[in-house]
Amino acid sequence: MKIMTCPLNGPRNISEFAYGGEVKDLPAPGCDNETWVDYVYLQENLAGVVKEWWYHTPTAFWFIAERDTRTDTILKTYAASEVFKERVDFSAGPKE
Amino acid sequence: MADAALKPTDLTRRSNLYRVSSQLGARWSEVNGFAAPMHYGDAAAEAAAARNLAIADLAALPRAGYKGWDMATWATGQGVDLPEPNRARAQADGTLAMRLSNGELVLLSGDDAGAATIDKLAGAWSMDGAVCFPVPRSDTNTRLAITGTHTPQMMAKMCGIDLRAHRFENHQIAQTSVARMNAILVRNDRGDTYALDMVLDSASAVYMWECLTDAMAEFGGRPVGLEAVRALSA
Numbered sequence: 001m002k003i004m005t006c007p008l009n010g011p012r013n014i015s016e017f018a019y020g021g022e023v024k025d026l027p028a029p030g031c032d033n034e035t036w037v038d039y040v041y042l043q044e045n046l047a048g049v050v051k052e053w054w055y056h057t058p059t060a061f062w063f064i065a066e067r068d069t070r071t072d073t074i075l076k077t078y079a080a081s082e083v084f085k086e087r088v089d090f091s092a093g094p095k096e
Numbered sequence: 097m098a099d100a101a102l103k104p105t106d107l108t109r110r111s112n113l114y115r116v117s118s119q120l121g122a123r124w125s126e127v128n129g130f131a132a133p134m135h136y137g138d139a140a141a142e143a144a145a146a147r148n149l150a151i152a153d154l155a156a157l158p159r160a161g162y163k164g165w166d167m168a169t170w171a172t173g174q175g176v177d178l179p180e181p182n183r184a185r186a187q188a189d190g191t192l193a194m195r196l197s198n199g200e201l202v203l204l205s206g207d208d209a210g211a212a213t214i215d216k217l218a219g220a221w222s223m224d225g226a227v228c229f230p231v232p233r234s235d236t237n238t239r240l241a242i243t244g245t246h247t248p249q250m251m252a253k254m255c256g257i258d259l260r261a262h263r264f265e266n267h268q269i270a271q272t273s274v275a276r277m278n279a280i281l282v283r284n285d286r287g288d289t290y291a292l293d294m295v296l297d298s299a300s301a302v303y304m305w306e307c308l309t310d311a312m313a314e315f316g317g318r319p320v321g322l323e324a325v326r327a328l329s330a
Contacts, residue, residue, distance in 0.1 A: 001256070008181060008197055009271055013256045016273050058278040059271040061197065 020053030149317030164228025
């Protein structure tokens with residue numbers, strides 16, 4: 001069994017985790033549709049070191065893992081709060 | 097003491113395991129509005145099993161949960177002595193405060209069902225200016241106790257975490273997978289006897305009970321009532 005280290009719970013069997021997609025920068029509020037489509041549906045699918053969302057199912061805890069997709073090695077994991085430190089302000093609203 | 101006339105269906109609050117306990121010949125007593133299985137007819141065997149390996153249905157005991165970004169400030173302000181994440185700490189009234197993460201707290205009453213801390217927080221919480229919100233732990237979750245020195249060996253058959261006494265300290269928490277189900281385990285020794293409390297999905301209680309009783313058979317484990325669990329701390 002592969003082991004992944006959860007930032008909250010420590011090393012756990014990989015079967016306790018779910019993959020949540022690539023970590024991407026949120027488009028600016030009011031951006032065009034193509035940018036949103038790219039953000040929501042299109043993945044980079046890079047061969048190399050990628051940042052990904054992972055989820056520890058028993059605790060409902062989301063965190064970020066850096067993984068080398070060529071070797072499927074997990075390089076490090078850390079809490080999302082280390083990257084996302086501020087609330088996103090959506091008050092700008094959609095672009096007319 | 098068990099009430100010979102009491103049946104679990106006499107009360108509206110019922111453990112998801114009441115049919116299982118009835119078939120095992122449970123004698124009941126009212127605890128927190130539930131009929132709680134106090135013993136299964138053989139007090140001496142249950143007392144011995146509780147030290148060796150035993151499972152008990154603690155669904156009747158009060159529990160509560162709070163979650164939110166500033167839970168710690170709120171709960172500390174209400175007088176809860178909070179530990180660090182993935183640790184638990186006994187409060188003055190015997191309630192166990194389990195901190196699941198920075199922003200999540202679960203409260204389990206002591207085996208005496210004392211709910212002073214749980215009732216205090218329930219009375220203090222309000223929508224206004226809330227920085228955390230209640231989680232319905234008493235309804236959607238249930239609680240089992242697994243007690244006795246063979247507990248870590250038995251759990252090794254169904255859980256990937258090393259729960260041996262020298263690796264998993266008293267009041268340490270493991271939020272993990274047990275028998276392929278999500279569960280929260282907390283080591284909560286009774287007296288000098290190793291014990292785990294398990295908080296899990298209430299609708300899956302019968303499945304988990306069957307998995308545990310099957311796994312404990314080879315160690316001579318058996319179901320025990322609340323009296324045997326309480327006696328460990330006496």
